[in-house]
Amino acid sequence: AAKRAGGNRAMEFAHALREQARQRSATENELRRAVHADELFVVYQPVVSLRNGRVEAVEALVRWRHPVRGLVSPVDFIGIAEETGLIVEVGAFVLREACRQFMRWQRQHGTRAPALMAVNLSRGQLPHPSLVDDVAAIIEATGMRPGQLQLEVTESMAAQDAAVQTRLRDLKRLGLTLALDDFGTGYSSLASLHQLPVDVLKIDRSFVSQLETSRHHRVLVESTVRVAQSLALRTVAEGIETEAQAGMLAAMQCDKGQGYHFARPLGVAEFDAWLQARP
Numbered sequence: 118a119a120k121r122a123g124g125n126r127a128m129e130f131a132h133a134l135r136e137q138a139r140q141r142s143a144t145e146n147e148l149r150r151a152v153h154a155d156e157l158f159v160v161y162q163p164v165v166s167l168r169n170g171r172v173e174a175v176e177a178l179v180r181w182r183h184p185v186r187g188l189v190s191p192v193d194f195i196g197i198a199e200e201t202g203l204i205v206e207v208g209a210f211v212l213r214e215a216c217r218q219f220m221r222w223q224r225q226h227g228t229r230a231p232a233l234m235a236v237n238l239s240r241g242q243l244p245h246p247s248l249v250d251d252v253a254a255i256i257e258a259t260g261m262r263p264g265q266l267q268l269e270v271t272e273s274m275a276a277q278d279a280a281v282q283t284r285l286r287d288l289k290r291l292g293l294t295l296a297l298d299d300f301g302t303g304y305s306s307l308a309s310l311h312q313l314p315v316d317v318l319k320i321d322r323s324f325v326s327q328l329e330t331s332r333h334h335r336v337l338v339e340s341t342v343r344v345a346q347s348l349a350l351r352t353v354a355e356g357i358e359t360e361a362q363a364g365m366l367a368a369m370q371c372d373k374g375q376g377y378h379f380a381r382p383l384g385v386a387e388f389d390a391w392l393q394a395r396p
């Protein structure tokens with residue numbers, strides 16, 4: 118009986134694996150189509166100065182409007198895009214779209230427009246041999262200044278092998294800046310920060326959300342800001358949802374903030390309205 122139960126379990130397991138593979142390949146095919154069918158679009162979340170409230174930057178965040186499933190979060194498809202190599206196309210789409218939009222805002226809003234566009238780079242894009250040339254071509258085609266672009270990478274990506282570090286330095290040589298996204302959730306520590314070719318630290322939302330309730334988190338964030346300052350890195354706090362969090366981070370001299378307290382990720386028309394409504 119035990120043997121039969123084991124056999125059943127093995128069959129169930131095989132079935133579950135097949136089902137998972139089937140779903141993945143369905144999503145993969147749909148995603149392949151989505152890239153060409155205009156189902157992907159980009160929303161923009163403002164990043165504001167915690168000193169004076171000015172809009173400093175926007176972060177481009179990809180969305181998928183699926184004809185049947187509705188709005189799909191990047192959390193649910195970036196992973197599959199990575200595994201299937203589609204991330205190269207998705208990434209290029211987001212970068213091109215974001216840079217174009219950035220230039221439209223420059224023309225439309227002048228000095229009120231955000232001065233910096235932040236775009237997430239994913240692990241699967243880094244080893245791609247044409248990445249640096251592709252980024253350079255998009256900057257060139259849109260007429261952006263390289264310094265107006267910031268690419269966000271995660272700690273685990275940036276701390277990888279020498280090849281990755283070289284690729285990151287090649288990107289920086291274009292004149293753009295790099296931000297370390299979700300800082301505090303990865304493997305690298307404050308001690309190894311000085312080895313990474315980054316300009317900005319984005320303190321992860323999981324720390325910000327506990328500022329009001331946990332002394333431990335307050336100390337961690339404060340130390341992070343101090344170390345960043347000593348390395349001449351800028352700091353951005355992610356996921357600020359309350360006035361109190363914004364106040365505490367400002368008091369810690371964190372430079373910038375991003376989160377629902379200021380604005381959710383916005384479509385282009387919504388962003389225009391948000392910007393117009395500001396004093």
Ligand code: C2E
Pocket residue numbers: 162177178179190191192195208211237238239269298299322355356357358375376377378382
């Ligand atoms: P991320 O780069 O750390 O982006 C911040 C995420 O936090 C966004 O989720 C944003 O909507 C969310 N967020 C911002 N403020 C708040 C807040 O106050 N409270 C809460 N609860 N959440 C907040 P989103 O857009 O779902 O993106 C999730 C992740 O997916 C991103 O994390 C990023 O890692 C990835 N991603 C998004 N767009 C792209 C893209 O174009 N390319 C790549 N490679 N990855 C992307």
Ligand code: MG
Pocket residue numbers: 176237269298
């Ligand atoms: Mg990001």
Ligand code: MG
Pocket residue numbers: 298299319355
């Ligand atoms: Mg982040």
Ligand code: MG
Pocket residue numbers: 298299321322355
């Ligand atoms: Mg985060």
